[in-house]
Amino acid sequence: xxxxxxxxxxxxxxxxxxxxxxxxxxxxxxxxxxxxxxxxxxxxxxxxxxxxxxxxxxxxxxxxxxxxxxxxxxxxxxxxxxxxxxxxxxxxxxxxxxxxxxxxxxxxxxxxxxxxxxxxxxxxxxxxxxxxxxxxxxxxxxxxxxxxxxxxxxxxxxxxxxxxxxxxxxxxxxxxxxxxxxxxxxxxxxxxxxxxxxxxxxxxxxxxxxxxxxxxxxxxxxxxxxxxxxxxxxxxxxxxxxxxxxxxxxxxxxxxxxxxxxxxxxxxxxx
Amino acid sequence: xxxxxxxxxxxxxxxxxxxxxxxxxxxxxxxxxxxxxxxxxxxxxxxxxxxxxxxxxxxxxxxxxxxxxxxxxxxxxxxxxxxxxxxxxxxxxxxxxxxxxxxxxxxxxxxxxxxxxxxxxxxxxxxxxxxxxxxxxxxxxxxxxxxxxxxxxxxxxxxxxxxxxxxxxxxxxxxxxxxxxxxxxxxxxxxxxxxxxxxxxxxxxxxxxxxxxxxxxxxxxxxxxxxxxxxxxxxxxxxxxxxxxxxxxxxxxxxxxxxxxxxxxxxxxxxxxxxxxxxxxxxxxxxxxxxxxxxxxxxxxxxxxxxxxxxxxxxxxxxxxxxxxxxxxxxxxxxxxxxxxxxxxxxxxxxxxxxxxxxxxxxxxxxxxxxxxxxxxxxxxxxxxxxxxxxxxxxxxxxxxxxxxxxxxxxxxxxxxxxxxxxxxx
Numbered sequence: 211x212x213x214x215x216x217x218x219x220x221x222x223x224x225x226x227x228x229x230x231x232x233x234x235x236x237x238x239x240x241x242x243x244x245x246x247x248x249x250x251x252x253x254x255x256x257x258x259x260x261x262x263x264x265x266x267x268x269x270x271x272x273x274x275x276x277x278x279x280x281x282x283x284x285x286x287x288x289x290x291x292x293x294x295x296x297x298x299x300x301x302x303x304x305x306x307x308x309x310x311x312x313x314x315x316x317x318x319x320x321x322x323x324x325x326x327x328x329x330x331x332x333x334x335x336x337x338x339x340x341x342x343x344x345x346x347x348x349x350x351x352x353x354x355x356x357x358x359x360x361x362x363x364x365x366x367x368x369x370x371x372x373x374x375x376x377x378x379x380x381x382x383x384x385x386x387x388x389x390x391x392x393x394x395x396x397x398x399x400x401x402x403x404x405x406x407x408x409x410x411x412x413x414x415x416x417x418x419x420x421x422x423x424x425x426x427x428x429x430x431x432x433x434x435x436x437x438x439x440x441x442x443x444x445x446x447x448x449x450x451x452x453x454x455x456x457x458x459x460x461x462x463x464x465x466x467x468x469x470x471x472x473x474x475x476x477x478x479x480x481x
Numbered sequence: 482x483x484x485x486x487x488x489x490x491x492x493x494x495x496x497x498x499x500x501x502x503x504x505x506x507x508x509x510x511x512x513x514x515x516x517x518x519x520x521x522x523x524x525x526x527x528x529x530x531x532x533x534x535x536x537x538x539x540x541x542x543x544x545x546x547x548x549x550x551x552x553x554x555x556x557x558x559x560x561x562x563x564x565x566x567x568x569x570x571x572x573x574x575x576x577x578x579x580x581x582x583x584x585x586x587x588x589x590x591x592x593x594x595x596x597x598x599x600x601x602x603x604x605x606x607x608x609x610x611x612x613x614x615x616x617x618x619x620x621x622x623x624x625x626x627x628x629x630x631x632x633x634x635x636x637x638x639x640x641x642x643x644x645x646x647x648x649x650x651x652x653x654x655x656x657x658x659x660x661x662x663x664x665x666x667x668x669x670x671x672x673x674x675x676x677x678x679x680x681x682x683x684x685x686x687x688x689x690x691x692x693x694x695x696x697x698x699x700x701x702x703x704x705x706x707x708x709x710x711x712x713x714x715x716x717x718x719x720x721x722x723x724x725x726x727x728x729x730x731x732x733x734x735x736x737x738x739x740x741x742x743x744x745x746x747x748x749x750x751x752x753x754x755x756x757x758x759x760x761x762x763x764x765x766x767x768x769x770x771x772x773x774x775x776x777x778x779x780x781x782x783x784x785x786x787x788x789x790x791x792x793x794x795x796x797x798x799x800x801x802x803x804x805x806x807x808x809x810x811x812x813x814x815x816x817x818x819x820x821x822x823x824x825x826x827x828x829x830x831x832x833x834x835x836x837x838x839x840x841x842x843x844x845x846x847x848x849x850x851x852x853x854x855x856x857x858x859x860x861x862x863x864x865x866x867x868x869x870x871x872x873x874x875x876x877x878x879x880x881x882x883x884x885x886x887x888x889x890x891x892x893x894x895x896x897x898x899x900x901x902x903x904x905x906x907x
Contacts, residue, residue: 367652370779381653449748
């Protein structure tokens, strides 16, 4: 079943994204409804897939499929569906659809992980560690999309673009708020995710901390977002600078998530 | 049978002149007009920007004169130059244009559609709207809906003030929560303020050289007032700054000053609109993060751009209107006596056929002779039923062309479907 369910869901996300773009250009509500419907169907396909995999093989399912890709793309779409009617704007929907599609494909192409990593799999903490961290990443992805849109809209207003399309982008203020809310939530999840990760590391390899690329980068991501929240709350940094920070953080997430294992040798052999 | 419209709108006549027709929105007045014009049907559309009288009359000469005379009698003014007059195709297209808000002061506004609906409702209550005008108005509503959904005619704001509001909306989430700082209390300032208040800005602070004038303006819009000495403090709390005061040399708001202010405001975004001529704000403040600076020229440029885009949408809208006009005329021409009688007979025959088919199957024991008898009986029955309506229609249709009686008959018996079906069979 997994052979076609996951790609279909990915294509539904892509279709939803494109339909959102179409709704943006034509400003037609009914097109947007189709786009949202496409998201919802994709989401439930993914959710059903995850559920059945879990029923079949329990925690093993995390290992037997590129779990992370399915989980993050379906989380991201769920977040978009949950952020409220006012914030759900076709332009943001288009970006989310493309991002969810990208995440679901890139990792679908990745070969299934076969390596054993020992007793960590059996720990009760393991699924908690994985889900919390990945949910945190999904929030960061949402913040990244919103920040990207912010930069586009801000540029348009600053440079006094005359094309009318940029009037249909969400307001700068709402994008700024969405980014910071998403980052705050993601940060809380990531903090718990990393905390459980550290405990698992102790159980599995004997020490809380290793100078391993995965450990270092994860800490770095955590610090970037900590810095972002700190400057926003205490220095009043907002707008463009904050949007750039969101993108830097998200780039680090993407690298840790996807590129790390190709370049470095890490203990943390799963995503 | 002629459908016509005589009217005055914001382009052709003054507010006072149009105001004289407010009395026409009464049953007695409309009936009086109909008597004088010898109209069969009439609907009056009266809004703050237009007065229009739609009528259906027997097609004879001197129609325009009859209409003019009736209206002039009512208003006591000569209206020859101030009014417009359309008949048939032009009148139909005119109503479609009006309903679609192509003829409005603010093109694309949605209000006119509701007003036209109300006009029809009233005329129906008084019994002055007959089948032709009822159909015409209803057709105009569906045309308006099509224009609204298929074109972007209402999307582009073409006035400087609306463009400013649109920009404010693309910066801020909710205008109601934002504070507006108005610098200046002159005519220009007041006009701009009015627009922003109309669009939902509630918190207002007016500063001016003379505090008294600022206070006066602020009182009228429920805001507070100050003098230019309060400017710096005001800049720290405001979200939208509208400057309509120019100083002889230099600027009211400088770059360095703005940098200090931004620190105090913790970088909350600030939208500065400079509508003073010459400019009152140093243009380079626009280079600061979270400050959005637009001057009058920028707004005008956007408004012009939108104007061009809207013209393109207008072409699309006109296409829809001429298509719909043709469709309405097609319906009108189907109203002549002969085709109505034919579709009426077809309809009855169709019913007879359906019923026979359904019951004959059940009557298996009936002999062939009896079958024929039943056929004859039902045929006679429908002929008898059809006889009176048809002779009535023939009697009242001494006038050629579409007759309202046909429309009633068509509606009562759902003849339009029959016609469509027959059309498809061809």
